[in-house]
Amino acid sequence: xxxxxxxxxxxxxxxxxxxxxxxxxxxxxxxxxxxxxxxxxxxxxxxxxxxxxxxxxxxxxxx
Amino acid sequence: xxxxxxxxxxxxxxxxxxxxxxxxxxxxxxxxxxxxxxxxxxxxxxxxxxxxxxxxxxxxxxxxxxxxxxxxxxxxxxxxxxxxxxxxxxxxxxxxxxxxxxxxxxxxxxxxxxxxxxxxxxxxxxxxxxxxxxxxxxxxxxxxxxxxxxxxxxxxxxxxxxxxxxxxxxxxxxxxxxxxxxxxxxxxxxxx
Numbered sequence: 001x002x003x004x005x006x007x008x009x010x011x012x013x014x015x016x017x018x019x020x021x022x023x024x025x026x027x028x029x030x031x032x033x034x035x036x037x038x039x040x041x042x043x044x045x046x047x048x049x050x051x052x053x054x055x056x057x058x059x060x061x062x063x
Numbered sequence: 064x065x066x067x068x069x070x071x072x073x074x075x076x077x078x079x080x081x082x083x084x085x086x087x088x089x090x091x092x093x094x095x096x097x098x099x100x101x102x103x104x105x106x107x108x109x110x111x112x113x114x115x116x117x118x119x120x121x122x123x124x125x126x127x128x129x130x131x132x133x134x135x136x137x138x139x140x141x142x143x144x145x146x147x148x149x150x151x152x153x154x155x156x157x158x159x160x161x162x163x164x165x166x167x168x169x170x171x172x173x174x175x176x177x178x179x180x181x182x183x184x185x186x187x188x189x190x191x192x193x194x195x196x197x198x199x200x201x202x203x204x205x206x207x208x209x210x211x212x213x214x215x216x217x218x219x220x221x222x223x224x225x226x227x228x229x230x231x232x233x234x235x236x237x238x239x240x241x242x243x244x245x246x247x248x249x250x251x252x253x254x255x
Contacts, residue, residue: 005143008101008125008158012151049134050145052152057129 011036077183079111086214087115089250100159110137153204164214190219198231211253216246
């Protein structure tokens with residue numbers, strides 16, 4: 001993901017800002033973690049795609 | 064094309080169909096009059112609509128999907144994509160336009176399958192199981208003059224959808240309609 005994408009994202013739970021941690025890659029972040037500045041929930045970035053599903057929806061299978 | 068025929072498609076990511084093309088064309092037409100801004104395509108699937116819009120307009124295009132395989136496919140098309148639930152991971156007053164071709168086919172819960180294509184197609188018993196929470200939440204992420212372009216099938220109940228949109232504070236304008244053997248498809252523009 002482009003680092004500028006951070007401007008449009010928020011924590012899906014409490015809508016507070018996210019901070020990028022452990023970023024690998026420059027402007028195009030390949031992996032890392034987005035951390036909510038309020039609740040501390042952590043959202044992984046894998047293969048360039050941030051997973052901003054709440055923890056209880058994160059499993060890979062549908063429904 | 065009915066649900067059974069669509070199920071014949073051996074993929075777990077919804078591929079561009081008549082509804083995708085109708086939404087892309089209508090959105091390009093409606094948004095080309097507006098000054099460039101930032102748009103979100105919810106439920107982007109293959110990323111086709113987002114890619115069409117990005118090629119046609121000088122807008123920033125962001126997309127989201129629930130399905131990780133769809134996210135991968137859209138990402139491989141060069142789309143900035145986020146795995147998320149509807150508009151939940153996006154900040155308030157962020158977008159000048161939000162596009163959505165939702166899962167809309169009315170489906171009997173007893174025959175629903177547990178896979179990603181079902182998630183991409185099924186709107187629950189009413190056909191509105193996803194449209195309803197979308198309409199209830201989308202306004203938060205729209206800028207004050209932002210619009211929604213929503214694809215609606217006659218199978219989903221046009222008047223029910225416009226009523227839900229009204230409840231959420233929008234007026235709905237039908238910008239284009241196309242008839243098919245099993246349904247007619249309309250793109251609604253929702254203004255605040």
